[in-house]
Amino acid sequence: MILCYAIGVATALTFLAGVYQVLMGIFHLGFVSMYLSEPVLDGFATGASVTILTAQVKYLVGIKIPRAQGYGVLITTWVNIFSNISQANVCDVITSTICITVLVTAKELGDRYKDRLKVPLPTELIVIVMATLVSHYGQLKEMYGSSVSGEIPTGFIPPQVPSLTLMQRVAVDALPLAIVGFAFTISLSEMFAKKYAYTVKANQEMFAIGFCNIIPAFFHCFATSAALAKSLVKASTGCQTQVSSLVSAVVVLLVLLFFAPLFFSLQKCVLACIIIVSLRGALRKFKDLPQRYRLDRVDALVWCVTMLSSALISTEMGLLVGVVFSILCIIGRTQRPHAALLGQIENTVFYEDEEEYTNLLPVPRVKIFRFEAPLYYANKDFFLKCLHNKTGFDPTIEIARRKKAKKKGQPNSHKGLEHGDTGLSLVTKPRDIQAIIIDCSSIPFLDTAGVSALKETFKDHQEWKVTVLLACCSPCVIASLERGGYSASANKNMHELVFHNIHSAVQFVKERKTTADDSVV
Template structure:
């Protein structure tokens, strides 16, 4: 049974499931379902798919995640950034509105799900670490701007296009003459209303004595109110005949069984986008899941999360959906509403299934402008331009990564943007580690501690140079250490000993070993001893497997103070003094 629980987390939390958890999960499911109905329709529109695809992508994936996922609050389904990535990737292989476009979206979900499951099976969750937080923040900010801009055409009622910010803005400007002012009034009114609901409705309700739970439900139902009102207005006044674009007929059915396209050309065209979607979706999901789990002193398993998200995407691929992941907004709502287990997600799926069967005819006259307003209000909360100021003040290198990601994403599209962000992060990391911080240290008077001579008033000796290496040594930075020691030793003729303090060195690769051997031989020829101190066990084990320890022109000391005491009293040092 233990081995089964390892692969099916549902068996773990299911053992202690009780009436209290059931009640809390049902309440959370009602609130999240109300929120997801308009949101799912809107995100399908963003992905360039029929509106029902958003609901389909929110049923089977949620159930599968409840079985295989480890987070008790994460709500899986379509999200804004993944929907944008889907539109960008699928739009390159098929024309929107065609069967080929829908098949390509299914294939993208299939590839993403397969990649995530494989990563989970082989415990490769660490690969997501190649996306640094500044890059993710920059990418999400730029994506939020792109998403909001892409919805302006629906607010204005025009047929603009483009995938990058310059393309979209140019297309919007060239179609200004086609603006439908009735659509504009609906879209602008809906946007203003939704912003007011998000910021002011709950405080207003609480001030007049509304119970907190009811205030939460009414606030989350704000988009539903916008959908109902604008749909009734369009229907009553026949605005569809006056140029207002509507959702139209939506199939009244449960998710169908579908099959992704498996042609080699389609698979190869979508493979890289699928990998990007998988990694970005996983990073977003795990970040949200870990944050929410920490609030209840729970934990999640990132590798099992990979399998849970992979299963969800595979479910979407075979039930008429498109790539999904854990959404920040819906997960927070799910958590705040009191969800205790993944069963809340399963109940949400049931609610959405009922909506797919019973409520879809009611959205026939729903204007696209209302869905666009829903998207704009949702994604603008993702835009955080303050990250530029924060990274500039903290680290110029991180600022470069953020700025490059934002600029390239807006100018050249989401895939190039995130790829460039990852590449920039790696290059900057290599650059920073190629010039490791090496501090010359001295003894703090009256203690056994050593500190940087440029920052503290410490004791030093002209015959002894102590260098603290604050970075692991590998092929990128090994030569830097050689040059630094050579320069320091030639500056002082009285130097008799060099001690490398290795307290911060976790790894010494073979290239660095060769550099240490070169330093040792060079100092030996100069009549200067090379010593090491505070070498960590794993590093020492490797050094002892080489000839370096035997040929070392000095000693290896357990502590820097021991090295100082021994070398200060050595005949060479005394002679120099």
């Protein structure tokens, strides 16, 4: 009775998960696959490979330990393995050593001479057949207590419609199952798509997974998704098309109906060896970590976090942690991006980062500032801080100094004129800054907070007779400035504030200075 109820619940979960996945495909929710970056996928594959390897170790050495469940399966399993290592079966250890040696050698030779081999070597099939024969005729189970596959039942359970009552009970539980199943499948699909140079359509995969759950639900099947171990085994044997899946299905059908008793004497350690050897490609990702670190430290960190969480917590949670951490890294990069002052390349109209290049010429009394990120609510304060630090002039601090000087009755040290409601007064003006040009070429968009930050910058510097100009703005940025009333707040036309390139803005400042000097004369 309990078994029938459990099968009914599993069938209802499978059916609902398939329905949810089809609905997700209808509403084009496959875009979530875009958040599965390469470091996340590689880290997930490596972490899951470590978990799978750990699960197979008990078969390699022939010990019986309780199956760990929940979070921290990796640590719990290794603790149980070392606690019971004294019970290891010598026959299984010897068989595992021989099988792994044969499989690894065959794989290495196959990779080295794959151009000369027209057909991949069926090493796994040969190992299974030979191991079954040796185990059967050598009576390894009877004489040495080796763990074998044992009796495998044949035939099918009659089909049945999923229970509507049970579906109502598990409707909420089926949703995370559908999402995790899709995430697993699309992550492995993207991994193999990169390896074999093809593209994956996430919404199409959603439909495929959904119907692969809905239809088998009538035949008492569990929820399905891509399996890393089985996928790697097929990839390692040279499978590249769906014909291999058809062949696999036919073989499984024949085994379920007729051939299952023939594998009674097959040692479990042989199957574990095949799975472990197939993981070698994913485990080799550890060697790529130093190079990944040299290329991009953040990507290396994302890989490590995803790999460790997939291995130490759980594969499902590891994928979620990797995606969330990757998104947080992107947010962190935009919150504290690179900012720089630019100098002119001699005898050209181009300007580059003074910290990255040498022999750049500074523009007299003009500071050219570049901010390499979108300007929005989360980094507007950092933008202002970088601008003030790089240019060496903070209007807010200068205003505070002026107020403090007035309270003490001290005259200001620099001369400048400002007309206010109370008449003529002395104000401080930076002698070495006439204009600040903000290079917006690396700012893809602005939000209302970003526009407000630019308006505030213009207003604060205008009070100190420092002109703020924008250059290299994208159409999106210009549209945001127009909607935000940037030119209206400055009481100027947009063409006087925004320039197509940095050099045009520099020339505009120089011409204004020349005109001002001529008028004084």
